[in-house]
Amino acid sequence: MKLGSWDSRILEGLSTAVLVFDHALQLSYLNPAGETLLAVSLRQASGQGVQDLLPGATTLAERLRYAVDSNQPYTEHELHLRLPGGHDITVDCIVTPIDQAGGTEILVELTQLDRHLRIAREENLLEQHQVARQLVRGLAHEIKNPLGGLRGAAQLLERELDNEDLKEYTRIIIGEADRLRGLVNRMLGPNQLPQMRPCNIHQIVEHVRNLVAAEEHADLALIRDYDPSIPDFRADPEQLIQALLNIVRNAAQALHGTGQIILRTRTQRQFTIGQKRHKLVVRVDVIDNGPGIPADMLETIFYPMVTGRAEGTGLGLSIAQSLVNVHGGIIECSSRPGHTEFTILLPLEPT
Structure with a gap:
């Protein structure tokens, strides 16, 4: 024809x-x-x-x-x-x-x-994530103000005390107040607009891979599966490094340092994110062979304070989603036992 x-x-x-x-x-x-x-x-x-x-x-x-x-x-x-x-x-x-x-x-x-079902699901995910973020940010601000007063009062009390044993208690209060302030700051999420500049997706992925490889996961295999034809694009590499690092670390923790994580890059044409269709998007897949995410958590996995680990804060994936959202992208997740896949999708805006 x-x-x-x-x-x-x-x-x-x-x-x-x-x-x-x-x-x-x-x-x-x-x-x-x-x-x-x-x-x-x-x-x-x-x-x-x-x-x-x-x-x-x-x-x-x-x-x-x-x-x-x-x-x-x-x-x-x-x-x-x-x-x-x-x-x-x-x-x-x-x-x-x-x-x-x-x-x-x-x-x-x-x-x-x-595809139509996916677009509807993504729109719902973005809307619910935004509502959850606003609620958490409001709560964080309410916590942050009295927390500063609590820390200041503990410092004043420490100056008035002569007994070193009692001062130890005020130091604990100050230390815990600082820890909570750090947690609240993470709850508030990114507070800076992305500093857009030309960047290469494989430099970002390799940087994250090297960081995770250096974190003493002796039995963790980090497998590369890259598409070298992906062009440079405009983004904030520091924010994307943070987003990807949160996801890869999450996978490594789910594997308890034993297993494999595949880092895969691809492009997709004519791809819709939310209401906007893009001629070309870059796709970064993080695939692990761990136990999988419980089905009842999949719909809320990107909400703040949602975690499947007793020691987790539930902020890493929420922050990652926020960082990718400000780039006009989205993170998707699918999971079954032995195969969990997080996918970062970003519009490929030429440099």
């Missing part, structure tokens, strides 16, 4: 995956949304059949052959497909025959329903 420049621009701007097969049901065109959905480039997929692209899609292949033979369009809702990597997706599928000089070609539109 030959496309004019205008047709090509329209198809390449769509968020719907568009595939075109020739009369022999071999792929001749795939738009960027289709490349993202199938995790394959047009160059790699060109000339492949339906079942080469989508193993096990016998029904879809039969429907396409029927559309070629009958020259009749076909629509199927909630079609379940398995991608080459083993990931299952649910799509609405529209098949349209197109008469060409060389024979009938088939235009296939795949609208991923999982």
Whole structure:
């Protein structure tokens, strides 16, 4: 199927995956949304059949052959497909025959329903996270004011005391007040706007990897899986280092220093974060083989003060989400026993 420049621009701007097969049901065109959905480039997929692209899609292949033979369009809702990597997706599928000089070609539109559900879930997550942050920030301010008075009173009392044994008690009060003030400051979250400058995602990931590797996790394997083609982009590297470090440390603690963490970088095209669709986003996955996160915690894992560890503060992941949010991104999480995956998604704004 030959496309004019205008047709090509329209198809390449769509968020719907568009595939075109020739009369022999071999792929001749795939738009960027289709490349993202199938995790394959047009160059790699060109000339492949339906079942080469989508193993096990016998029904879809039969429907396409029927559309070629009958020259009749076909629509199927909630079609379940398995991608080459083993990931299952649910799509609405529209098949349209197109008469060409060389024979009938088939235009296939795949609208991923999982994607719409994900967008709705992300919007809800961002809204709830913002509400929770506002409540916690208000509480933190209420704690911070009397805490300063408590510390000041303890200092004055210490000056009035001659007995060193009694002074030890005031030092404990001052020390605990300082510890609580540090906790309150972390509850308040980042108080600076990001200082945007050109940065490289792999320098950020490597910096975090080196920090965690130096923290005496002798039996922890930190595995790299990088896409070297990711371009530099504008961000605050210090804030992104802090966000990623919180996530990787959280994974290391869940593994108790034994196991593996995969640090993976990729790009995704035509990706929607909240209400905004981006031509290109950078994706950083932190994958561990630990026990997993309880299902009842997954929906609130980024809320402040939510933790599954007795010694945890429940602030690390909340702060990480806030730092990524101010960059226009989001952190997602999925988990099952033996596989927990945190994904940082950031708009790739060119430098």
